[in-house]
Amino acid sequence: MSYAQKLEALLTKELIPDIDDRLDEIFEEIADEKNANDAQREEIEELREFKDDLKDVLDDIATGEMEEDECKEMIDDILEAQKDAQKETEK
Numbered sequence: 001m002s003y004a005q006k007l008e009a010l011l012t013k014e015l016i017p018d019i020d021d022r023l024d025e026i027f028e029e030i031a032d033e034k035n036a037n038d039a040q041r042e043e044i045e046e047l048r049e050f051k052d053d054l055k056d057v058l059d060d061i062a063t064g065e066m067e068e069d070e071c072k073e074m075i076d077d078i079l080e081a082q083k084d085a086q087k088e089t090e091k
Contacts, residue, residue: 003071004061010078011054019051 026044030036036044057074060066 003068003075004066007066007071007075008058008061010075011058015078016051016054019047019054023047 023044026040026047030040057066061071
């Protein structure tokens with residue numbers, strides 16, 4: 001499996017669904033509170049922008065505009081960020 005295929009799978013099977021799940025959680029919180037606070041609005045905006053960026057990466061993979069070394073580097077960055085996030089939740 002190429003790095004491009006691995007990156008595509010990581011984005012479509014993990015990251016984007018995780019973003020969608022977090023957005024759903026925020027919208028549920030807002031519905032319960034009947035109002036969105038500034039932090040929620042900001043997080044929604046950041047998540048939407050991040051999701052759009054990930055979709056752009058998927059487009060680049062599909063069109064062959066992303067090199068294998070770029071894909072590997074992005075995979076490494078994502079895995080490192082996930083590891084750091086896991087450490088944070090364990091605290």
